[in-house]
Amino acid sequence: MSKIVYADNAATTALSKQALEAMMPYLTSEHGNPSSLYSFGRNARRAIDNAHIKVADAIGAKPEEIYFTGGGTEADNWAIKSVAELKKSQGKHIITSSIEHHAVSHTLQYLEKKGYEVTYLEVNDVGQISLKELCSAIREDTILITIMTANNEIGTILPVAEIGKIAHENGILFHTDAVQAVGHIPIDVKQMNIDLLSLAGHKFRGPKGIGALYIRKGLRLPSNMLGGGQEHGLRSGTENVAGIMGLATALDEATVHLPENMKKVSAMRDRLIDGLLKIPHSKLTGDPVNRLPGTASFAFEFVEGESMVLLLDHHGICVSSGSACSSASLDPSHDSSQREAFARKPVGHKKRF
Amino acid sequence: MSKIVYADNAATTALSKQALEAMMPYLTSEHGNPSSLYSFGRNARRAIDNAHIKVADAIGAKPEEIYFTGGGTEADNWAIKSVAELKKSQGKHIITSSIEHHAVSHTLQYLEKKGYEVTYLEVNDVGQISLKELCSAIREDTILITIMTANNEIGTILPVAEIGKIAHENGILFHTDAVQAVGHIPIDVKQMNIDLLSLAGHKFRGPKGIGALYIRKGLRLPSNMLGGGQEHGLRSGTENVAGIMGLATALDEATVHLPENMKKVSAMRDRLIDGLLKIPHSKLTGDPVNRLPGTASFAFEFVEGESMVLLLDHHGICVSSGSACSSASLDPSHDSSQREAFARKPVGHKKRF
Numbered sequence: 001m002s003k004i005v006y007a008d009n010a011a012t013t014a015l016s017k018q019a020l021e022a023m024m025p026y027l028t029s030e031h032g033n034p035s036s037l038y039s040f041g042r043n044a045r046r047a048i049d050n051a052h053i054k055v056a057d058a059i060g061a062k063p064e065e066i067y068f069t070g071g072g073t074e075a076d077n078w079a080i081k082s083v084a085e086l087k088k089s090q091g092k093h094i095i096t097s098s099i100e101h102h103a104v105s106h107t108l109q110y111l112e113k114k115g116y117e118v119t120y121l122e123v124n125d126v127g128q129i130s131l132k133e134l135c136s137a138i139r140e141d142t143i144l145i146t147i148m149t150a151n152n153e154i155g156t157i158l159p160v161a162e163i164g165k166i167a168h169e170n171g172i173l174f175h176t177d178a179v180q181a182v183g184h185i186p187i188d189v190k191q192m193n194i195d196l197l198s199l200a201g202h203k204f205r206g207p208k209g210i211g212a213l214y215i216r217k218g219l220r221l222p223s224n225m226l227g228g229g230q231e232h233g234l235r236s237g238t239e240n241v242a243g244i245m246g247l248a249t250a251l252d253e254a255t256v257h258l259p260e261n262m263k264k265v266s267a268m269r270d271r272l273i274d275g276l277l278k279i280p281h282s283k284l285t286g287d288p289v290n291r292l293p294g295t296a297s298f299a300f301e302f303v304e305g306e307s308m309v310l311l312l313d314h315h316g317i318c319v320s321s322g323s324a325c326s327s328a329s330l331d332p333s334h335d336s337s338q339r340e341a342f343a344r345k346p347v348g349h350k351k352r353f
Numbered sequence: 354m355s356k357i358v359y360a361d362n363a364a365t366t367a368l369s370k371q372a373l374e375a376m377m378p379y380l381t382s383e384h385g386n387p388s389s390l391y392s393f394g395r396n397a398r399r400a401i402d403n404a405h406i407k408v409a410d411a412i413g414a415k416p417e418e419i420y421f422t423g424g425g426t427e428a429d430n431w432a433i434k435s436v437a438e439l440k441k442s443q444g445k446h447i448i449t450s451s452i453e454h455h456a457v458s459h460t461l462q463y464l465e466k467k468g469y470e471v472t473y474l475e476v477n478d479v480g481q482i483s484l485k486e487l488c489s490a491i492r493e494d495t496i497l498i499t500i501m502t503a504n505n506e507i508g509t510i511l512p513v514a515e516i517g518k519i520a521h522e523n524g525i526l527f528h529t530d531a532v533q534a535v536g537h538i539p540i541d542v543k544q545m546n547i548d549l550l551s552l553a554g555h556k557f558r559g560p561k562g563i564g565a566l567y568i569r570k571g572l573r574l575p576s577n578m579l580g581g582g583q584e585h586g587l588r589s590g591t592e593n594v595a596g597i598m599g600l601a602t603a604l605d606e607a608t609v610h611l612p613e614n615m616k617k618v619s620a621m622r623d624r625l626i627d628g629l630l631k632i633p634h635s636k637l638t639g640d641p642v643n644r645l646p647g648t649a650s651f652a653f654e655f656v657e658g659e660s661m662v663l664l665l666d667h668h669g670i671c672v673s674s675g676s677a678c679s680s681a682s683l684d685p686s687h688d689s690s691q692r693e694a695f696a697r698k699p700v701g702h703k704k705r706f
Contacts, residue, residue: 004393011394012386012591020380027373027560033365036673037659038666040357041364070423070562073580073590103580103589110579202591207380209423209562209593226463227426227456236456237426238365238555240562243596306390313391320389 005317010152010180010295015246016205022249023207026242034239035228044241051248055212058255059197060188067213067231068244069224072179072200075213076103078224078235079175079196083144084111085222087173091141092116097129097158099151103198104177108146121147126287127156134163138170145174149181149197154286155295157185164193173219179203179211183254184292185262189214196221199251201243206250210243265293272296358670363505363533363648368599369558375602376560379595387592388581397594404601408565411608412550413541420566420584421597422577425532425553428566429456431577431588432528432549436497437464438575440526444494445469450482450511452504456551457530461499474500479640480509487516491523498527502534502550507639508648510538517546526572532556532564536607537645538615542567549574552604554596559603563596618646625649 006014026044034044052063069075084094096108098120108118119137121129129147145167150157160176167174175196178187182197183204189197196219200211215221215234227236254261273296276282281301300308305321312319359367379397387397405416422428437447449461451473461471472490474482482500498520503510513529520527528549531540535550536557542550549572553564568574568587580589607614626649629635634654653661658674665672 006385006393008386008389008391011389012384014384015380023380027368027376031365031367032359032671033361036361036364036671037662038361038671040359040666040671070427070593071590073578074423076580077578101580102582103578106579106589110576200591207593207595208591209596223463225426225430225456226459227429227454229455236459237424238553238561240423240560240596242560243562243593309390313393318385318389318391318393 003316008318008320010155010203010292011320012202012208013205015207016250016253018253019206019246019250023242023246026245030241034241035230044239047241047245048239051244054248054252055199058187058251059182059199059214060190061214062217064232065189065214065217067215067224067235068239068247069211069213069235070240071209071211072177072198072203073103073211074224075198075200075211076101076177076179077107078213078221079198079215080104080107080111080144080146082221082224083173083175083196084114084116086220087143091139091143093119093139093142094144094146095119095121095134095137095142096145097121097123097147099123099127099154099156100146100148101152101177101179103179104146104148123156127151127154127285128287128290129158129163131159131162131166134166138166138172142170142172145172147174147176149176149178149187150185150292150295151286152180154297155292156287157181157290157292159290160194161192164195167195168193180292183251183258184294186258189216195219201247201250204250204254206247207243210240210247212247262293269293269296356669361671361673363508363556363645364673365555365561366558368560369603369606371606372559372599372603376595376599379598383594387594388583397592400594400598401592404597407601407605408552411540411604412535412552412567413543414567415570417585418542418567418570420568420577420588421592421600422564422566422588423593424562424564425530425551425556426456426564427577428551428553428564429454429530429532430460431566431574432551432568433457433460433464433497433499435574435577436526436528436549437467437469439573440496444492444496446472446492446495447497447499448472448474448487448490448495449498450474450476450500452476452480452507452509453499453501454505454530454532456532457499457501476509480504480507480638481640481643482511482516484512484515484519487519491519491525495523495525498525500527500529502529502531502540503538503645503648504639505533507650508645509640510534510643510645512643513547514545517548520548521546533645533648536604536611537647539611542569548572554600554603557603557607559600560596563593563600565600615646622646622649 030043032041032044034048052066055066056063112118121133123129147163149160164174173195176194177198179198179200182199195216197214202208223234225236230236283299285297285299309321383396385394385397387401405419408419409416465471474486476482500516502513517527526548529547530551532551532553535552548569550567555561576587578589583589636652638650638652662674
C-alpha cells in the first residue's frame with residue numbers, strides 16, 4: 001500500500017512530535033525512579049509535578065486534583081466503582097445515558113449485578129439526552145450521574161455544564177467520561193460543575209497506556225490501587241514518567257492551539273460531510289451542530305459496515321464502523337436511534353476503543 | 354555532577370537499547386489501534402500477539418495466560434482482590450509473609466478491613482520464611498497463599514516451588530509477586546506450581562507503566578477493568594502497544610542472557626559486599642546464598658539511612674535506604690529481623706517502588 005489516509009483519529013491519534021520529544025529523555029538518560037531520594041530521581045519527580053500542572057491548567061483544575069492512570073478505561077472504572085462504594089449508605093441509584101462508552105456502561109452493568117440500580121436515559125435522533133428526562137429520573141437515592149462529554153462514535157457533544165448544574169442542585173455527584181472531548185473542545189471542570197472527569201492521552205496525540213482522572217478537591221475517593229502510595233496515595237505503582245510527560249505535553253499543545261485547530265478541523269469535517277452526503281442512501285448521524293470538530297459519522301443504507309471498512313482499507317483509507325471496542329465486536333452503534341433509523345452497522349463511525 | 358554511579362537497579366532500571374528500538378515504531382509510524390479492523394491496526398495487533406508469546410516463553414507459560422497491566426502494582430492488586438472475591442464462599446483466610454512489597458501488604462490490609470483474615474509469616478534473620486510454619490498456618494478456610502519470589506530490599510530468594518507445592522497439596526491458590534525476580538533468576542510457573550504471578554517491565558530494563566499478570570489457564574478471575582474487552586476481556590483499555598513491545602523485548606533479552614548475566618552480576622555484587630563489609634559496624638542483610646544476583650543490602654549501625662543516601666548522592670552515587678515506596682516514606686525495612694538487629698534504617702537497600 002503506497003499511501004494511507006488515516007481517518008480514524010477518534011479511535012487513536014498519532015503521537016505528536018513535541019510529545020515524543022518530551023518523552024525521550026525519560027526513555028533514555030533520565031530513567032531514575034521519581035520516588036527516589038537522590039537527585040537523579042528528583043528530576044523525574046519534578047517532571048511529574050510539572051505534568052500535573054499542565055493537565056490541570058488545560059481543564060481548569062488544580063494540580064493536586066489530577067491523578068494519572070493507565071488510561072481512560074481505568075479512570076472510568078475507578079470513578080464509577082469508587083463513588084458507588086463511597087455513597088452506598090446514601091443510595092444505590094445511578095443515572096447515565098444509553099450511548100456511553102463500554103468503559104462506563106460495562107462498569108454500570110457490573111454494579112447492577114451488585115445490587116445498584118441504573119437509569120439509562122434514551123437519546124433523540126441526533127444523540128442528545130433530554131434534560132427534562134434527566135430531572136425526572138433523579139430520585140432520593142441517586143448518588144451519581146455519569147454522562148459522557150462527547151460521544152465517541154457519532155460525535156455529539158452533550159450539555160455537560162447543564163447536567164452538572166442539575167446534579168449539584170440535587171446534591172448528586174457528576175462524573176463525565178471526557179475521553180473523546182479533552183484536547184478537542186474547551187473543558188473547564190469548575191464552570192461545568194464536574195466532580196470527576198476521565199481523559200486519555202492517545203486521544204489527543206499523547207501516548208497510549210496513560211490517562212488521568214480529575215477528582216474535585218474535597219471529594220475523598222477510595223484508592224484505586226494499593227501499594228507504594230504514588231499519586232497522593234490514591235493510585236500506587238511506579239509512575240509511567242515518559243507516558244505522563246507525553247500526555248501532558250500533547251494536552252498542553254492541543255490546548256494552546258485549540259481555537260485554530262477547531263476551526264481548521266471543523267472545516268475539513270464539513271467538507272467531508274458535504275461530499276459523502278452526495279452518495280445515495282447516505283445519512284449523517286449525530287448532532288449536526290453540537291458536534292466534535294473531528295468527527296464525521298454516517299449511515300449507509302443496505303451496506304454492511306465491516307465490508308465497507310475492509311474495502312476502504314484496500315484503498316488505503318482507515319475508518320471504523322459500528323460500535324466501540326474490540327475488533328471481535330461487530331455490534332452496531334449502541335445509539336438506539338441509529339438502530340431504528342437504518343439497517344445494521346452504520347459506516348464511517350469513528351470508534352473509540 | 355560529572356559522573357553518576359547508578360546503584361539502584363532494584364528500584365528501576367534503564368531501558369535497554371533493544372527495548373527502546375522495539376518501542377519506537379509504535380511511538381511513531383505504527384500508531385494504529387490494535388483493535389481496528391484495517392491492516393494498519395492489525396500490525397499493532399500482531400505485535401501484541403507476539404509480545405504475549407515472548408513473555409509466556411520467558412516464564413514457562415502459554416501466551417493466553419499472560420495479561421498485560423499498567424504495572425506490577427496493578428497485577429498484585431488484581432490477583433489478590435480477585436481471588437478474595439472469587440473464593441469468598443469457600444473461606445476468607447489468606448497467608449502471606451511479613452516482608453511483602455506494599456502492593457501486596459497494603460492490599461491485604463484493605464481485605465482485612467473487609468472481613469478477611471491474614472496470617473503474616475515471620476522471617477528469620479536472613480529473610481526466609483519457615484515452610485513448617487507455613488504448613489501450620491494452613492486452615493480449612495485458607496483460600497490464597499501470596500508470597501513474593503524475591504524480596505525487593507534485602508534480595509532474599511524465597512522457596513517458591515516448595516511453597517507452591519504445599520499450596521496445591523492443600524487445594525489453595527498460590528500467587529507470587531515476582532516483580533523483583535523475573536528477568537533476574539529462572540522462573541517457570543508450571544514447575545514452580547504458580548497459579549498467579551506478577552511482573553513489571555521497568556525491573557528488567559523494560560519501560561515503566563507496563564506489567565503483566567500470569568493467570569493459570571482454567572482459573573477464571575473476575576475482570577480487572579471493564580470496557581472494550583481487551584486482553585481476552587479481562588483487562589479493558591486501549592493497549593499500551595509501545596510499552597508492551599518494550600516489556601516483551603527486554604524480558605526476552607534478559608532471558609536469553611540470563612546465565613551469563615547472573616554470573617557477571619553476582620560477581621560484581623560479591624565484590625561490592627566484600628568491600629563494604631570491611632567498613633566497621635556494617636552488616637550484610639538478607640540471605641547470603643539464596644540471593645538475587647544484583648542485590649547487595651547492608652545495615653550500618655549508628656547511621657541514619659537518609660543521611661547516607663543524600664551524602665552518596667552528593668558523590669554521584671544513587672542508592673536507596675529503608676523500606677519500599679514513595680519518597681515521603683521514611684519507614685525502615687519491614688523485615689522485622691532487621692529492625693531488631695540494628696538501629697533504624699539500614700542503608701544501601703535496593704528499594705522497589
